[in-house]
Amino acid sequence: MWDYTPIVKDHFLNPRNVGDIPDADAVGEVGSLACGDALKLYLKLDDNKEKIVDAKFQTFGCASAIASSSALTEMVKGKTLDEALAVSNQDIADFLGGLPEEKMHCSVMGQEALEVAILKYRGMEIPQHDSEHDHGHAYPDFEGEIVCKCFGITDTFLKKVIETNRLTTVEQVTNFTKAGGACGGCIPKIQELIAQVLGDADIQPRKRPEKLSNMKKMQLIQEVLERDIRPLLWADGGDLELIDIDGSKVQVAFRKACAGCASSGNTARMVEVKLRDLVAEDIVVEEVAQ
Amino acid sequence: MKEIYLDNNATTKVDEAVFEEMRPYFCELYGNPSSMHFFGGQVQSKVNEARGHVAELLGATPDEIIFTACGTESDNAAIRSALEVFPDRRHIITSRVEHPAVLTQCRNLTQKGYRVTEIGVDGAGCLDLEELKAAVDTDTAIVSLMWANNETGVLFPVEEAAAIAKAKGALFHSDAVQAIGKIPINMAASNIDMLSLSGHKLHAPKGIGVLYLRRGTPFRPFMVGGHQEKSRRAGTENAAAIIALGKACQLAGQHMEAENTVVKALRDRLQDALMAAIPYARINGAGAERLPNTTSIAFEFVEGEAILLLLSEFGICASSGSACTSGSLEPSHVLRAMGVPFTCAHGSIRFSLSRYTTDAEIDTVIREMPPIIARLRQMSPFGREHLKGQG
Numbered sequence: 130m131w132d133y134t135p136i137v138k139d140h141f142l143n144p145r146n147v148g149d150i151p152d153a154d155a156v157g158e159v160g161s162l163a164c165g166d167a168l169k170l171y172l173k174l175d176d177n178k179e180k181i182v183d184a185k186f187q188t189f190g191c192a193s194a195i196a197s198s199s200a201l202t203e204m205v206k207g208k209t210l211d212e213a214l215a216v217s218n219q220d221i222a223d224f225l226g227g228l229p230e231e232k233m234h235c236s237v238m239g240q241e242a243l244e245v246a247i248l249k250y251r252g253m254e255i256p257q258h259d260s261e262h263d264h265g266h267a268y269p270d271f272e273g274e275i276v277c278k279c280f281g282i283t284d285t286f287l288k289k290v291i292e293t294n295r296l297t298t299v300e301q302v303t304n305f306t307k308a309g310g311a312c313g314g315c316i317p318k319i320q321e322l323i324a325q326v327l328g329d330a331d332i333q334p335r336k337r338p339e340k341l342s343n344m345k346k347m348q349l350i351q352e353v354l355e356r357d358i359r360p361l362l363w364a365d366g367g368d369l370e371l372i373d374i375d376g377s378k379v380q381v382a383f384r385k386a387c388a389g390c391a392s393s394g395n396t397a398r399m400v401e402v403k404l405r406d407l408v409a410e411d412i413v414v415e416e417v418a419q
Numbered sequence: 420m421k422e423i424y425l426d427n428n429a430t431t432k433v434d435e436a437v438f439e440e441m442r443p444y445f446c447e448l449y450g451n452p453s454s455m456h457f458f459g460g461q462v463q464s465k466v467n468e469a470r471g472h473v474a475e476l477l478g479a480t481p482d483e484i485i486f487t488a489c490g491t492e493s494d495n496a497a498i499r500s501a502l503e504v505f506p507d508r509r510h511i512i513t514s515r516v517e518h519p520a521v522l523t524q525c526r527n528l529t530q531k532g533y534r535v536t537e538i539g540v541d542g543a544g545c546l547d548l549e550e551l552k553a554a555v556d557t558d559t560a561i562v563s564l565m566w567a568n569n570e571t572g573v574l575f576p577v578e579e580a581a582a583i584a585k586a587k588g589a590l591f592h593s594d595a596v597q598a599i600g601k602i603p604i605n606m607a608a609s610n611i612d613m614l615s616l617s618g619h620k621l622h623a624p625k626g627i628g629v630l631y632l633r634r635g636t637p638f639r640p641f642m643v644g645g646h647q648e649k650s651r652r653a654g655t656e657n658a659a660a661i662i663a664l665g666k667a668c669q670l671a672g673q674h675m676e677a678e679n680t681v682v683k684a685l686r687d688r689l690q691d692a693l694m695a696a697i698p699y700a701r702i703n704g705a706g707a708e709r710l711p712n713t714t715s716i717a718f719e720f721v722e723g724e725a726i727l728l729l730l731s732e733f734g735i736c737a738s739s740g741s742a743c744t745s746g747s748l749e750p751s752h753v754l755r756a757m758g759v760p761f762t763c764a765h766g767s768i769r770f771s772l773s774r775y776t777t778d779a780e781i782d783t784v785i786r787e788m789p790p791i792i793a794r795l796r797q798m799s800p801f802g803r804e805h806l807k808g809q810g
Binding site: 158 | 441564720721722723724725728729732749761762765795798799800
């Protein structure tokens, strides 16, 4: 039996915002009956057409698909369209207190429906998606070439998910997108795509979102510190602690071997460079003694 | 919450009498049956007694019974033995709907240069005997076909299939894990060479299985070492579990009639009531002869894991052919082989009853299931047109 968090169970047993919005401003539809899960998301905007005032969903799928859809509708209400576009599949999983890795594709489905709905609303050409019968394309991304024939997953979509979630193994890619999870014929191709994305990341700076909300920025700063910076310091017996984030000002205190180290000034610059590279250009790192 | 256990094809409750039978063989009568002293000897005679009970249920003789650790081991042992017995035959035949214990092994063997033919089934899950006839040749070492399907309960004509295999000199094995204890089996009047059974499917504990090996059938052991089981399966006997299985087989024989009358009537009542109450549902394998305890019903436009978790809220335990429950991403290979459309396969639920299932439990399922399906369909983007006015 899956180990679902109490939040997942709650959103499955008492899903929020089930249904449709007949006069919805934006509708996003992904997945198909054949694939085993599908989501239709409806968004209603305020009179200025800026903020999402209502969101509803219809989902065919397992408990985590229903919970992810329910979470998504709760998360986007009150957000502007730009803020909503910044919601990642990881944000949906985090909102639910985490998902089993094998079920991450449910959060990806949610994020994708949101993106499709907003891009369509903004006039982007997205071909008609026949979710009841179509087994060709799980996501209405018709630019790329189909890699996984079983679930209809394209290379552009895979690269996007690999990049945003920093996936490194085929198993992870399968858990996040289902690609490679049926006949397995596309596994070598998925390996190639992972290598391509990882290779790209080495050469080019990671693409940053245009504008980050404060909330998102704080979250990204914390992520980068945990994932990219602290492990480097640990390697030298040091560590740092995040003290505060005020707009673009990030205060850190150095610990263990880094505390009082003559080169901690350099270390602070290193942290700043990383954060500027991965989060936002205007970040300033300050060392505080605490 | 008291469980309503309708997942007996997954595993069964150990019968209290079975547990009592095995209990002394842990802390008190713990001797090794192979030992040359009274203390081991008394365990040995009890093991032999158990072997007799198993043989009786199968219509076999005691020396045809080899105790193993599980059904999967028995399946592996049977197929590997046949390939060693006939080193010049490089062809294996099985079916597309076998349990992974057989199917995975066969598919792995293709990487070692064996040719594997997987016989298909029709929409009702029935085996295509003509396809089997065409596939068997003098290169075929073994034909392995299940007696009863674990997901749908559909029975295969194993005797006819065995005759076809033997006409070309191949050995015939049947994975009878789901059939034994549920339908009468008489190996004395059969031409099947090898048969697998698993204790925990018939109210014995987990960790004990049997490979039936017809007297005179050539055999090469899978596990080698000591002389246990006449050197056909090395390793110290799991005496307590063997004794438990003996008792369980005795009880299965006594309950065989009830299984095919009382349990079957409960199963029929359950499936008839659900089919009457819920539109857009179909019984998988409806047209075939099936086990008396099993029914697999496909509910369109909804997904199995969600159904199971809502059933679980009422204490009801069942299983699903959906992709999401297993961690695999594809719906059941059995349902797909039968050509069940994806729309139905994802929403298939298997109820498997036992002699412990009560009328009241079936009433609860009949009461709770329709609103669960209606609730999920209400949430689903599909089929709303079809279902208008039907909740």
